[in-house]
Amino acid sequence: xxxxxxxxxxxxxxxxxxSLPVLEGCTSFDGLWSGPARQAxxxxxxxxxxxxxxxxxxxxxxxxxxDGMEPDFWFPTGSGRDxxxxxxxxxxxxxxxHLILTKxxxxxxxxxxxxxGFGNGHTEGVQSLLTGFQNRERVAMSNDWYSLGxxxxxxxxxxxxxxxxxxxxVRGIHLGEEGVGGYSSISxxxxxxxxxxxxxxxxxxDSPGSATAIALENARLRRRSILDGTxxxxxxxxxxxxxxxxxxxxxxxxSLRSIERRMETVVTCVHDxxxxxxxxxxxxxxxxxxxxxxxxxxxxxxxxxxxHHSGGGGxxxxxxxxxxxxxxxxxxxxxxxxxxxxxxLFTAYHQxxxxxxxxxxxxxxxxRMPDGTTLFDETVIFQGSExxxxxxxPDMPFLILAGDRTPFDTGRFVELAPQQLHTHLLVTLLQxxxxxxxxxxxxxxxxxxxxxxxxxx
Amino acid sequence: MxxxxxxxxxxxxxxxxxxxxxxxxVGAVGEPGWSDVTEPPPPPEPGxxxxxxxxxxxxxxxxxxLTDLFGPDAAALMPPGTDPEVQSxxxxxxxxxxxxxxxxxxxxxxxxxxxxxxxxxxEPCAGGASERDCASMQIAAIGPRILRRTLxxxxxxxxxxxxxxxxxxxxxxxxxxxxxxxxxxxxxxQYHIELGDASGRLTPEELASRLSxxxxxxxxxxxxxDAARSGRLDEPEGVAGxxxxxxxxxxxxxxxxxxxEQWVDLAALDGIVKxxxxxxxxxxxxxxxxxxxxxxxxxxxxxxxxxEDLFTSQRTYGDETLAMFYGTTPTGxxxxxxxxxxxxxxxxxxxxxxxxxxxxxKSSPILRGVFILDRVLCAPPAPPPPxxxxxxxxxxxxxxTRALIESLTSPSQCAVCHAEINPIGYTFESFDGVGRARTExxxxxxxxxxxxxxxxxxxxxxxxxxxxxxLGRSRDVRTCMSTQWFRSRFxxxxxxxxxxxxxxVADAVTADSDRIRALATALAAEEALYLVHYREAR
Numbered sequence: 001x002x003x004x005x006x007x008x009x010x011x012x013x014x015x016x017x018x019s020l021p022v023l024e025g026c027t028s029f030d031g032l033w034s035g036p037a038r039q040a041x042x043x044x045x046x047x048x049x050x051x052x053x054x055x056x057x058x059x060x061x062x063x064x065x066x067d068g069m070e071p072d073f074w075f076p077t078g079s080g081r082d083x084x085x086x087x088x089x090x091x092x093x094x095x096x097x098h099l100i101l102t103k104x105x106x107x108x109x110x111x112x113x114x115x116x117g118f119g120n121g122h123t124e125g126v127q128s129l130l131t132g133f134q135n136r137e138r139v140a141m142s143n144d145w146y147s148l149g150x151x152x153x154x155x156x157x158x159x160x161x162x163x164x165x166x167x168x169x170v171r172g173i174h175l176g177e178e179g180v181g182g183y184s185s186i187s188x189x190x191x192x193x194x195x196x197x198x199x200x201x202x203x204x205x206d207s208p209g210s211a212t213a214i215a216l217e218n219a220r221l222r223r224r225s226i227l228d229g230t231x232x233x234x235x236x237x238x239x240x241x242x243x244x245x246x247x248x249x250x251x252x253x254x255s256l257r258s259i260e261r262r263m264e265t266v267v268t269c270v271h272d273x274x275x276x277x278x279x280x281x282x283x284x285x286x287x288x289x290x291x292x293x294x295x296x297x298x299x300x301x302x303x304x305x306x307x308h309h310s311g312g313g314g315x316x317x318x319x320x321x322x323x324x325x326x327x328x329x330x331x332x333x334x335x336x337x338x339x340x341x342x343x344x345l346f347t348a349y350h351q352x353x354x355x356x357x358x359x360x361x362x363x364x365x366x367x368r369m370p371d372g373t374t375l376f377d378e379t380v381i382f383q384g385s386e387x388x389x390x391x392x393x394p395d396m397p398f399l400i401l402a403g404d405r406t407p408f409d410t411g412r413f414v415e416l417a418p419q420q421l422h423t424h425l426l427v428t429l430l431q432x433x434x435x436x437x438x439x440x441x442x443x444x445x446x447x448x449x450x451x452x453x454x455x456x457x
Numbered sequence: 458m459x460x461x462x463x464x465x466x467x468x469x470x471x472x473x474x475x476x477x478x479x480x481x482x483v484g485a486v487g488e489p490g491w492s493d494v495t496e497p498p499p500p501p502e503p504g505x506x507x508x509x510x511x512x513x514x515x516x517x518x519x520x521x522x523l524t525d526l527f528g529p530d531a532a533a534l535m536p537p538g539t540d541p542e543v544q545s546x547x548x549x550x551x552x553x554x555x556x557x558x559x560x561x562x563x564x565x566x567x568x569x570x571x572x573x574x575x576x577x578x579x580e581p582c583a584g585g586a587s588e589r590d591c592a593s594m595q596i597a598a599i600g601p602r603i604l605r606r607t608l609x610x611x612x613x614x615x616x617x618x619x620x621x622x623x624x625x626x627x628x629x630x631x632x633x634x635x636x637x638x639x640x641x642x643x644x645x646x647q648y649h650i651e652l653g654d655a656s657g658r659l660t661p662e663e664l665a666s667r668l669s670x671x672x673x674x675x676x677x678x679x680x681x682x683d684a685a686r687s688g689r690l691d692e693p694e695g696v697a698g699x700x701x702x703x704x705x706x707x708x709x710x711x712x713x714x715x716x717x718e719q720w721v722d723l724a725a726l727d728g729i730v731k732x733x734x735x736x737x738x739x740x741x742x743x744x745x746x747x748x749x750x751x752x753x754x755x756x757x758x759x760x761x762x763x764x765e766d767l768f769t770s771q772r773t774y775g776d777e778t779l780a781m782f783y784g785t786t787p788t789g790x791x792x793x794x795x796x797x798x799x800x801x802x803x804x805x806x807x808x809x810x811x812x813x814x815x816x817x818x819k820s821s822p823i824l825r826g827v828f829i830l831d832r833v834l835c836a837p838p839a840p841p842p843p844x845x846x847x848x849x850x851x852x853x854x855x856x857x858t859r860a861l862i863e864s865l866t867s868p869s870q871c872a873v874c875h876a877e878i879n880p881i882g883y884t885f886e887s888f889d890g891v892g893r894a895r896t897e898x899x900x901x902x903x904x905x906x907x908x909x910x911x912x913x914x915x916x917x918x919x920x921x922x923x924x925x926x927x928l929g930r931s932r933d934v935r936t937c938m939s940t941q942w943f944r945s946r947f948x949x950x951x952x953x954x955x956x957x958x959x960x961x962v963a964d965a966v967t968a969d970s971d972r973i974r975a976l977a978t979a980l981a982a983e984e985a986l987y988l989v990h991y992r993e994a995r
Binding site for chain 2: 170171174180181193194195196197198199200201202203218221222223225226227229230232233234237240241243244245248249251252255256258259276316318323324325
């Protein structure tokens with residue numbers, strides 16, 4: 001088994017050598033999917049999930065496209081399979097067959113939070129996007145809001161994978177231009193903790209090298225000994241603290257134990273250092289390249305991407321001629337007449353976004369896995385925003401891109417009766433992975449799913 | 458869980474503004490900085506002090522600490538990243554937590570540091586000592602520095618068991634590095650651990666760390682450790698002496714400068730985008746503007762400058778590029794003193810503040826007004842309500858930004874708050890979106906008359922210099938500065954029970970000739986400096 005190398009990854013990304021049967025080195029070391037017993041176990045897991053849904057998906061990627069869209073330029077025309085992409089999504093035309101665009105889904109959780117007087121037009125949509133929970137508690141007068149509940153569905157999918165025996169290098173990849181915060185964090189744990197956005201690639205990848213098997217094993221044993229000692233340090237400290245301190249140390253200990261488990265199943269994923277581009281346009285590509293490389297060697301099966309926080313101080317995109325910040329543009333297009341330049345600029349933002357999504361999907365499709373499928377085939381990408389339009393959250397701009405070996409019936413514009421609960425879509429997304437959930441989020445919202453609208457007949 | 462807080466005057470302002478906000482407000486929504494200003498907090502609990510739970514080192518503290526332990530190459534091994542900011546500061550304990558990813562990342566950093574740079578920081582061994590004895594000596598020497606506390610013999614014994622285990626497979630050098638890695642993964646290294654004694658007071662070693670991170674943003678040096686371990690920090694005179702020594706160290710100036718950089722959001726200068734068609738050549742100004750702010754504030758901090766100087770000084774520092782930007786004659790090569798031209802005063806008249814608080818293609822009276830209310834007077838206006846429509850587009854070529862803003866914010870539902878924001882911001886209209894002086898816009902003469910709309914210095918002002926003068930004399934500004942300092946150094950938002958302390962620090966600054974550095978020395982007199990800040994159920 002060879003580790004993935006940068007050269008191999010580039011071959012995969014670029015599709016230059018299309019005759020390559022598989023991307024070299026997509027494998028695990030001493031890993032889950034090696035050995036007859038583990039393979040049999042994996043088949044059993046697969047069979048159990050197949051009993052819930054045909055072709056359960058394997059990889060989940062959530063993208064948050066902040067600050068909503070313009071309905072007149074975002075929703076397609078036509079219906080069902082006979083639809084025409086609107087101008088903001090036009091760049092997705094080459095992958096239209098993998099696409100589901102939706103209309104009629106409301107983020108009722110965010111609406112209700114606003115009605116209750118706790119919303120601000122953004123944070124409630126961000127934090128409910130994948131959780132179905134309102135957020136209330138917060139750090140005083142900051143842009144940092146705590147969610148009242150979790151987990152977000154990326155965490156649920158990750159936990160399901162682990163329950164089924166998969167142990168990646170990380171539970172999930174979380175990348176973006178922003179740190180954690182109420183306007184940017186969509187991946188939220190059951191305990192309301194939020195994922196860090198990290199650019200530390202050493203967590204995901206091994207550096208290229210020529211270490212012998214003995215050296216690798218010694219390093220593994222050494223790290224385990226060190227980690228054991230660290231866990232002992234934290235365990236000793238625990239009885240000496242209480243309250244919030246104890247909660248924090250408990251969480252730290254749980255993470256250490258999770259890391260320890262991962263050490264025992266070492267997924268190797270070798271990659272050169274990714275240089276950090278100064279340019280925001282290239283950094284966006286880098287985010288997707290990192291996810292592609294990591295997923296190609298099964299270092300992770302879940303990822304969330306928040307390009308930029310929502311709300312005030314939004315991003316500027318000088319590389320596509322957008323100097324005004326996106327959040328401000330999102331308001332300008334509400335109040336300005338159609339001929340106003342803000343519409344073209346806001347569309348430029350969405351087209352740029354769509355071009356990036358296209359590139360990402362094409363890269364995923366270009367990578368062949370050991371079983372002959374492509375990396376995209378078992379992948380579901382869910383793209384959402386915290387708002388639809390003008391701080392409101394009906395008709396959310398939700399978009400799904402899914403491979404053929406998932407339950408989704410793609411290549412369609414799915415227009416639903418108005419006011420469908422977005423939590424039902426979250427249930428459908430979970431069930432697409434073979435999860436048996438019937439409800440996501442706050443129990444005040446009814447159970448239900450949108451499987452019939454989205455899954456293959 | 459962090460509690461919400463009350464800023465003097467803030468709640469009343471929210472109540473008033475909330476009454477006025479209905480759909481249709483224009484102009485303010487979307488201005489960078491608004492996301493820092495959220496809904497009114499719930500009612501405060503009278504008399505309650507805030508709490509500071511166990512929290513991790515900030516990235517700056519981590520970098521400084523690694524540098525002190527192992528040299529600058531260690532800090533260079535840190536992966537890129539940012540800390541979350543609360544109320545403009547990166548030190549708020551409420552959000553300085555670890556996730557599994559960041560713990561994993563710290564583990565790898567610890568390994569990288571121990572493998573690549575730790576050897577040079579170890580004590581040399583005496584000739585003839587066994588490898589194990591040598592390692593034990595080295596770990597006993599560096600362990601207390603990494604942990605920022607005494608290393609008991611039983612812990613050293615346990616560390617040597619790890620050394621033995623690794624040494625068998627990989628040899629002595631790797632074993633010693635493994636122990637260093639283990640130490641770097643300890644809670645005592647990665648967190649600010651303050652357990653205190655039975656009375657809730659910090660132990661001397663904990664106090665040394667608190668003082669050190671408060672004044673230097675890094676670990677204690679040997680002298681401070683010695684002061685703690687010899688009992689000198691048990692006495693007020695000992696603390697005062699150490700504080701005086703620390704404040705004389707350049708690290709204190711750097712840390713205080715960073716406080717001001719965060720306060721004015723200087724880091725945004727690197728990221729803001731200006732429309733090249735409107736402001737050609739702005740990229741070349743970023744560096745000089747940043748250097749100017751640092752030199753200006755740094756000089757004040759180092760040379761007993763006052764808070765009033767911050768607002769009113771006519772002396773700044775810049776290179777030839779900046780001098781030309783200001784329309785003055787360079788006095789020499791490199792960064793030189795510059796006498797600000799008429800119309801500019803203090804940091805509010807400098808390019809950094811004006812460019813960061815300007816739009817991509819125009820000035821922004823709203824951003825500048827909100828900064829004064831929020832950061833300088835600690836009286837932030839309420840955010841615009843959800844659902845507002847209509848925004849400021851391009852100003853028609855026949856008018857001024859001021860006229861446009863006045864028009865768009867004139868509806869009564871907007872005017873409630875904008876009546877406070879705009880008149881402050883208008884005083885800066887003699888500067889465009891990057892801070893270049895101007896006397897007209899689109900052929901119309903600039904009008905800089907305005908009003909400081911709140912606080913003890915409230916009143917009409919004719920422009921930015923008058924505004925700066927009024928702020929420079931204001932007691933409310935000192936109270937706000939003390940509040941900001943408290944947030945940054947006590948690592949939390951203030952509660953009602955903290956307000957007296959904040960007032961006392963402001964008083965102390967005034968009593969100490971208004972010196973900026975008095976912010977730091979005033980804290981030494983506060984009992985809270987010596988207490989564990991989180992005592993729930995202890």
